Amino acid sequence: MENLTELGWIGVISIMTAGLTISIGAIAPAIGEGLALARALGALAQQPDEANTITRTLFVGLALVESTAIYCFVVSMILIFANPFWNYFIEQAGGG
Amino acid sequence: MSAGTLILAFLAGAGLGGFFFGSLWFTVRQLPTTGWPVRLMVGSYFGRMAIALLGFYLIMQGDWRRAIAGLVGFVTARFMLMRRLPLGRSRTPDAVG
Numbered sequence: 001m002e003n004l005t006e007l008g009w010i011g012v013i014s015i016m017t018a019g020l021t022i023s024i025g026a027i028a029p030a031i032g033e034g035l036a037l038a039r040a041l042g043a044l045a046q047q048p049d050e051a052n053t054i055t056r057t058l059f060v061g062l063a064l065v066e067s068t069a070i071y072c073f074v075v076s077m078i079l080i081f082a083n084p085f086w087n088y089f090i091e092q093a094g095g096g
Numbered sequence: 097m098s099a100g101t102l103i104l105a106f107l108a109g110a111g112l113g114g115f116f117f118g119s120l121w122f123t124v125r126q127l128p129t130t131g132w133p134v135r136l137m138v139g140s141y142f143g144r145m146a147i148a149l150l151g152f153y154l155i156m157q158g159d160w161r162r163a164i165a166g167l168v169g170f171v172t173a174r175f176m177l178m179r180r181l182p183l184g185r186s187r188t189p190d191a192v193g
Contacts, residue, residue: 033141040127041127044127044128051128054128055124055127055128056181058124058127059120059121059124059181060178060181062120062124063117063120063174063177063178066116066141067170067174069145070116070148070152070167070170071167073149073152074152074166074167077152077153077156077163078156078160078163078164081153081156081158082156082158082159082160083160084160
């Protein structure tokens with residue numbers, strides 16, 4: 001690890017942060033979506049007459065939960081494919 | 097980085113969000129009548145996610161500003177879709193952010 005440059009450290013930390021981001025961003029929405037879906041299916045089985053209200057509320061909840069996963073995905077994708085810090089230091093190295 | 101490409105990324109993200117949450121709405125609406133609710137939800141989830149992830153990869157084209165513009169468009173599409181949805185009969189949840 002001694003001959004790792006500053007640029008190398010930026011790469012290492014970015015990739016590890018991307019992995020951490022997407023792992024947390026996959027686990028938490030999965031738990032939330034599972035809970036919401038289980039409760040909604042239970043409610044649908046108990047009150048089939050209220051299906052419209054239940055499905056609308058379920059849609060709003062699932063949309064909020066799944067967009068959390070999308071946020072985390074976009075952040076980790078930026079870190080891997082379009083890292084602004086990486087590009088900044090590449091430009092510094094090229095210009096200086 | 098011109099404003100045109102950012103606006104294009106925003107519109108593409110909005111289209112992607114419209115597709116994603118529109119198909120989520122169709123899936124959820126089928127839920128009371130289907131015989132395999134878990135299979136329906138899981139299949140829909142993976143299909144929607146695959147298309148959304150591919151779409152974001154194509155939108156960003158290696159630039160983080162385009163990715164953010166696409167994400168803002170995605171969230172805008174979600175917001176518009178939730179506003180259009182007639183929520184409930186007696187009260188409307190105010191957590192639409």
